[in-house]
Amino acid sequence: MRVIIADDEPLLRHHLSKLLEDISSEIEVVACAKDGVEAVDKIKEQQPDAVFLDIRMPGLDGLEVACTINALPKPPRIVFITAYDHYAIEAFEQGALDYLVKPINEDRLEKTCQRLLSKSGHHGQVDSDQLIQLLEHAQEKRTSNLTWLKAAKGDDIHLVHVDDVEYFRAEDKYVTVVTKENEFIIRTPLKNLVRMLDEESFWQIHRSVIVKVSAIGRVSKDITGRMHVEVASTLCKLPVSRNAHSLFKQM
Template identity: 60%
Template structure:
């Protein structure tokens, strides 16, 4: 099975490629590109069996690439890979055979590859895929225990008990521990659903902090509240809707 990976993050392309190669020696990565325009060109020239498409990319996004493939009647199976779960229905309207939400779970990816290996031609939505849409639109999460995080070109596995805070920044979430900082692509709102509410508090739309790591709470002259953690002297803003969390402190 010949595969193209299209994602604007080199680290994520590398990680997905390694996962696929580990799953089966029959999965061959024939190209890895960083934007939608390159993806469309490589698909046209290489005619892969499968393309893993990030939805949000520079130039053409993943949905636009899929639409172009449909118009040109290029027969390749599409798997959308994204950090966001709000495009599932659009993805299947463009003929996706599957839809993966980052961070990619190896068990979930294995199911995808089995579906791909059993597909004899380009797939169209069926009952199984409609079930998947419902799952991605209303995900049910288990409590988060381990995190796969990136630091430079390396992937680390850290326990959630090591985390002091999560801070959303651009496309990434920075994961801060006592002695290091890492990045992940999981949206903060998804992390909030997987973290224990008695252990972690979301004090701002961009910050989740471990309660036991809070060393000080203060207000400025304008009444804005801030917290400081044991990890350093950085003042973290507290939204007004979260002020009530600190009434008993």
Template identity: 40%
Template sequence: MIPTALLVEDEAPQREALAAMLVHLWPELNVTVSEDGIAALEAIAQAAPDVAFLDIRLPGVDGLRVARALPARTRIVFTTAYDQHAVSAFEAGAIDYVMKPITEDRLARTIERVRAGLDQQRPPIEPLLAALESLKARTAKPPIKWISASVGDVVRLVGIEDIFGFHARDKYTRVLSKHGEAVIRLSLKDLIDQLDAELFWQVHRSLIVRVTAIDRAQKDELGNWRLRLRELDEWFPVSQAFAGRLRGM
């Protein structure tokens, strides 16, 4: 049986370099590439891989959440630029990791260990994920309180508490608030980590919503999930990876 892998990395140069090294070092490996956590969750729902190479610091849905979605049979390799505290956590949890920038020699040693353990159930990862989440919380910047957005030629300061959501469209992002619509040039990828993760969810690669602003969610005639926000007469797409989370609200 051909072994399968999921590679999740949001930075294109690093993603392409790692994919090329995997092809060279493990030619028979069938690699699926995802550029963000949402795409990774969708790929896992289709077919769980034998091994996953996960960047921890993904915007929005990070590598830790992706790891929790993987079955126990999947071997996990974290790719990380974290400091020695994180390395100690990896080693204590007996979980494979590769420090960035990734070298072919280091990756080759990791692949050797992974291949040797493909038929074995991986060690429990929850203690490690909890330790990494604690480290991430200690080093995170406080969420922003307001955002500067444009309405025509006018720039306005919009309080985060007044915002229903952010919708990416073409080269700009719509700011949807109780004061109306404005636009910013900031991408969702750059925006999501500046928001309070308990209040704002990225439910689609084009949409971040305030949880309390969700009016309702339902399937359309094609079976795809969508939602509406309070005070807005517009339907927005929802990733299949988040449909279950909405049903549980």
């Protein structure tokens, strides 16, 4: 089965590609795309059997890509991936075979692959009971963790969604919250904050830094052996303590 992965997060593309190939030797990742326009082009060019499609992408979003490729003579099976479970109903209206909520659970992904590899029909969707169970599981997982931050910028207080945060950096008595567009300040100590975040989505890589895993573009070492992660959107380099090196050796 030939597969394309379309997601604007480079680390997720790499991680998902490796997981798929580890799950079954019958699955071959033939291409990856970083946005919706590139996804459509590669799907037309490669004509894959299935596509793992992020919903929130630049250019065309995942739902728009699905609408476009469903008009092809031989459309691929679609598996949507997103951190936002409220898209699920619309995703299934676009003919999704399945729906995965970030961070991706390996057991859940294996079940998805079993559906993809089955010979029963081209668009064998998950039934309504399975969809309800999936959404309930996703909601339980998300509500157990911190969702919104009340953060200061100047004299104003902003509500910042945790999914929009790239990393947290402790500085003196404050913690700086960094998104793609802005920086904010909160007073919650990093040691308290790390317990409130989803441990699969956010890693404490240094005593002063918590980073969103999907925001990491690459990991590098300097000549002294010190490790840094580079945030994909800003190319900002963040230090990795020696105790946290094992997080990346396991990938």
